[in-house]
């Protein structure tokens with residue numbers, strides 16, 4: 289790479305090197321046109337030593353609130369409890385923040401105003417979902433309703449606050465059990481690590497209070513299954529995706545790929561899809 293090219297590259301920082309962050313870091317290190325991995329933030333650097341020293345161009349290790357100093361785009365890939373600590377300093381500096389813990393945005397929505405005031409941006413990838421391009425288009429007209437049904441294997445739901453607080457035993461299920469029915473906003477409170485997709489869908493469309501969802505614990509599935517029905521004045525469409533879980537059983541493998549695709553688009557000459 290020439291110095292000129294290096295200067296033109298967008299610098300990307302990643303917060304959190306778990307199932308999503310480590311895939312994005314590896315892809316950037318392998319080379320994505322126009323982008324360079326400049327920094328990462330991890331909770332425990334020693335745990336990631338082997339991974340980091342295997343990278344061709346190891347990034348700086350910084351505190352989560354410093355990533356915006358070293359990057360044009362900060363990618364949040366940590367638990368939603370860390371969302372504000374990662375995104376606030378980045379957008380205050382006018383950086384773009386890619387948010388995967390989308391559910392966490394609902395309680396921190398002032399970050400969008402903060403980004404606007406400071407010339408920053410918040411980018412939500414399609415993530416483990418499908419078809420947000422069609423939802424984005426339909427909402428330019430009128431969407432009448434959005435309904436989503438999520439089914440996950442038992443391992444993908446364990447520990448969700450809704451299950452713990454309601455003392456629901458899902459370990460011995462033999463058939464599917466509907467755990468929850470309500471708005472995407474309420475679902476995000478009860479299943480913060482499970483329904484980021486529903487919140488992304490709601491933000492693309494008619495909002496977290498009007499987007500309806502069901503969550504099922506399903507011992508008969510091995511994938512994280514999401515089905516969506518949209519009724520709009522321009523179209524009626526149904527979408528479905530069956531995600532193979534990553535090493536984190538709550539997280540579909542496609543999530544990291546979706547973020548990589550979003551990052552590629554930031555510098556691509558040919559962009560396909562809205």
Ligand SMILES: NC(=O)C1=CN([C@@H]2O[C@H](COP(=O)(O)OP(=O)(O)OC[C@H]3O[C@@H](n4cnc5c(N)ncnc54)[C@H](O)[C@@H]3O)[C@@H](O)[C@H]2O)C=CC1
Pocket residue numbers: 303304305306307308309329330331332352365366367368370387388389390414415416417480481482484485488536538539540543
């Ligand atoms: N938008 C979407 O479609 C999807 C979003 N998600 C969400 O994405 C987020 C990340 O998911 P995974 O990578 O599967 O989780 P993970 O648990 O595999 O990784 C999270 C990483 O963040 C690290 N971490 C925790 N506190 C930190 C801190 N203070 N500073 C730096 N790193 C810290 C952890 O050590 C861990 O390595 C979660 O909030 C998850 O719910 C997951 C699936 C789909």
Ligand SMILES: O=C([O-])CC(=O)C(=O)O
Pocket residue numbers: 416480481482483484485486512513531538539540541543
């Ligand atoms: O990976 C999935 O299928 C969806 C998921 O965990 C989420 O929305 O948080």
